[in-house]
Amino acid sequence: MTLRGTVAIAGAAESDLGEVGPGWTAGDLMEQASLRALEDCGLTVADVDGLAAAATQLPMASVSLGEALGIDPRWTDSTQIGGGSPIAHLDHARAAIAAGLCEVVLIAYGSTQRSVGRARASLQEVDPYERPYRPPLPVAAYALAAARHMHEFGTTPEQLAEVAVAARAWARDRPQAWSTGPLTVADVLAAPRVCDPFGVRDCCLVTDGGGALVVVGAQRARDLRRPPVLVLGAAEAHSHRHISSMPDLTRTAAAISGARAFAEAGLTPADVGCAQLYDAFTITPILFLEDLGFCAKGEGGPFVAGGTIAPGGSLAVNTNGGGLSYQHPGMYGLLLLVEAVRQVREEGRDVVLAHGNGGVLSTQSTAILGSAATA
Amino acid sequence: MPESPAAVFAAHCARRELAYPVDAAGRPQWPPRVRASTWRVSAGLGTVYASTTARPRDGEPYDVSLVDLDEGFRMLSRVAGGGRIGQRVRVAWEEALPFFTPAGDEPRAT
Secondary structure, eight states, rough: OOTTEEEEEEEEEEOBBBBBTTTTTTTHHHHHHHHHHHHTTTTGGGGOOOOEOOOBBBTTTTHHHHHHTTTTOSSEEEOOOOOHHHHHHHHHHHHHHTTTOOOOOEEEEEEEEHHOOOOHHHHOOOOOTGGGGOOTHHHHHHHHHHHHHHHHOOOOOHHHHHHHHHHHHHHHHHHTTTTOOOOOOOHHHOOEEEEETTTTBBOOOOEEEEEEEEEEHHHHHHSSSOOEEEEEEEEEEESSSSSOOSSTTTTTTTHHHHHHHHHHOOOOOOOEEEEEEESSSHHHHHHHHTTTSOOTTTTTHHHHHGGTSSSEEEEEEEETTIIIOOOOOSHHHHHHHHHHHHHHHHHHHHHHEEEEEEEHHHHEEEEEEEEEGGG | OOHHHHHHHHHHHHOOEEEEEETTTTTTTTSSSSSSOOOEEEOOOOEEEEEEEHHHHHHHSSEEEEEETTTTTEEEOBBOOOOOOOEEEEEEEETTEEEEEEEEEOOOOO
16 A cells, blocks of 8 residues: 555644744644644634644643644644654654544644743753763764764865855745845854854754644545645654764665655655755755765765755755754754645645654654645 | 663773673674673774864863774764874773773774
């Protein structure tokens, strides 16, 4: 049995973003985004019988969501695998819908990370073997991966900076983007250093925000308000929890999740003109371009140089400005999916890839979305 | 109750031994796992696999490195003076906390 094209994203919305101010909670933003996503597709709270959510501030996020909306679901999923969790929720939701466990799944996310402070928004695991060395996580783990990539393949700080510059160029036209000022490679390199080789412009933003998706069977989606965005393929993979346990710091499990999602969709990277690649740090889109097959291993640095992934380039990547320039509310996976949906609906793209990452390059989740023409 | 893996590791550290558990096939496991009951003591020589310098806003920069021990496990640690990929390093002790110092060109022990 294949799940290709059996379910669709019918509704998609963002909550208020940026800095929502005192009083607002992560649950409030999930609720706000959920109501907007339902309005987007013309369904109501009473139609929802499945809930999925994960949030750094809400350990039982789907349960919180149910209480907030007054929904006692037939199916619930609070899977928390880090930033890419919503892509995993989408994968799980389509299996649940296909199996008849539920019909209308609401996937939501919310964070007030900026308003309450990063330390209060995220649980830090205490590890007896790493803690004494005070690695600033997660940035140190990604910095180690970048250092290794530079060593093995000659990737340069300038090439890393190109990722941030491209993101900023995409963000410039987006009123909701947090950072829209001009940014050059020289600016990125001159920014205050955080963890070598990263400066502050190599690191994602810290903002508030949330989002929600309404997922239904493809048949039902056709009768709703907006054009359906089909899920053509999706997969998850994880390879380690500690960065010291990652077998090779230059190769992520995106190679596994991506290959499975592409195989299911019956597509290859050549069919994809637009990709949303989780950009927690400038190294991550480079790793994912390689591991998902858009270029060969080690060639991600040269690939992103010269504006390839910027507006006007051959591959449109992180078209809202990504976690680096648009918004990064603790976990970015849901906003990444909302942008992928927007690209299909409003920019006329037939195939958009959405790729999420979590932990310290630990979890990888890929979804390939398509317009009705790809059914 | 048996001792936790962290307690066994700490007891070795108190004797200035960098210990690691091995599985039934003799393969090192890191971080230590409950299922590994046999512990060995490393010769303390390794090679830097990856390295970064953390630069806190309020405070001095410090090294964070991944070190591949010659016995075949990789641990997160600190290299005095800053690690360099490919650099040979040797374990040193700050009280009961292992860290690493440059080891010149000492060859692999195994």
